[in-house]
Amino acid sequence: MRAAVLTEYNAPLQIREVPDPRPGPGDVLVRVMASGVNPLDIKIHRGEAAHAKMAPPAILGIDMAGVVEAVGPQVDEFQVGDEVFGMTGGVGGVAGSLAELAAVDARLIARKPRTLSMPQAAALPLGFITSWEGLVDRAGVAEGHRVLIHGGAGGVGYLAVQLALARGAQVFATGSPSSQEVIRQTGATAIDYTSTDVDQYVDRYTGGEGFDIVVDNVGGATLDASFAAVKRYTGRVLSALGWGTHSLAPLSFRGASYSGVFTLMPLLTGAHREHHGHILAHAAALAGDGALVPRLDSRSFALEDANSAHTVVENGTATGKVTVLPQL
Structure with missing residues (x-):
């Protein structure tokens, strides 16, 4: 061949x-x-x-x-x-x-x-499995949840938006100015991260409470922003790119939780x-x-x-x- x-x-x-x-x-x-x-x-x-x-x-x-x-x-x-x-x-x-x-x-x-x-x-496959392992396996996304997905027009984020919507969640997704229409077409509320900071969109869309689930598909500073956007006590931050050095203080002060997603593990280990x-x-x-x-x-x-x-x-x-x- x-x-x-x-x-x-x-x-x-x-x-x-x-x-x-x-x-x-x-x-x-x-x-x-x-x-x-x-x-x-x-x-x-x-x-x-x-x-x-x-x-x-x-x-x-x-x-x-x-x-x-x-x-x-x-x-x-x-x-x-x-x-x-x-x-x-x-x-x-x-x-x-x-x-x-x-x-x-x-x-x-x-x-x-x-x-x-x-x-x-x-x-x-890769994008959907990553989204499912985070949203469903780790966070149990369901009707009534307010979900924030960073990178909503990207390869993983675009599928994550659709999965969360299909399971009844209210979905918000960040993206660049050029990606706003793509995000809106999925049925999610689009957020331009270049013109709106974390505090602003948390106040606007959650009344300051924070999102039930925050999905990071970008890593770096975006994961740090996720810690500041999640709901107190019951909120869950998910990321497949949590490989850097991050301060957990913002997450800890909100009493929220973090879950990593490593989609390759079954391929690498043979298990599950x-x-x-x-x-x-x-x-x-x-x-x-x-x-x-x-x-x-x-x-x-x-x-x-x-x-x-x-x-x-x-x-x-x-x-x-x-x-x-x-x-x-």
Whole structure:
């Protein structure tokens, strides 16, 4: 098969012929129809994501959607011809989705929703799983909650907004001036963080009480702002980017709680992988009901264009999730 291979960090991916993967026990072989490109893929490409544990030579690509071509031993829930999607590799030394074929752990995938195209399905896994693990698993988002999502037009934030709305929450999302309309189109209340400070929007939208749940998709100073925006006593701050040094005083003085989200853990450890498959089944159900629609960049990239796709994401010029289509 053909694959885009990382031969050394921060060097162009090389299109090479490599042996076809074989599905082992518990695996399925998937013909990859679309590979989603995440900012984490770019960091791995540059050699800046040691926690992802991906050393050259390697096939990158964390998210994928495709068609089952073969089923390994001990797999009963999928059969040849099933359309599936998932967050299946590209970290932890497991070959990713920038290839024509991928052997993937069947616990990590779910059936693709019929309402979504392959590129749309490939745009969901990492962002939706991150959002679910924070909003549902950690914070129990539900009707009546006021939820603040930082970076509401971003790859994760855009899905988090839709998930929180689908579960009955009242949702507010921060973004730049250019992203305000995108946020409003999801049904959330848009907040321009460049012209409104934390105290102002906490007063305006919560009467000074703070938000029940604050989701940080930016990190750094935005996580610090989250500690100041959360509701006293019962509030919960969530972040997948809490890797810096932060003062917990603002959070402690509010008596609130913080939860970290490390979405890669099942891929890196092998534990609890079935939970990712279950989460994606929820994503498929929401998409089937029209409550979850990813935002895609309008450009199409073939496997030979994988470096261009990475450049678009790295430069921040994408207008939605970028996908590579290995079968083009």
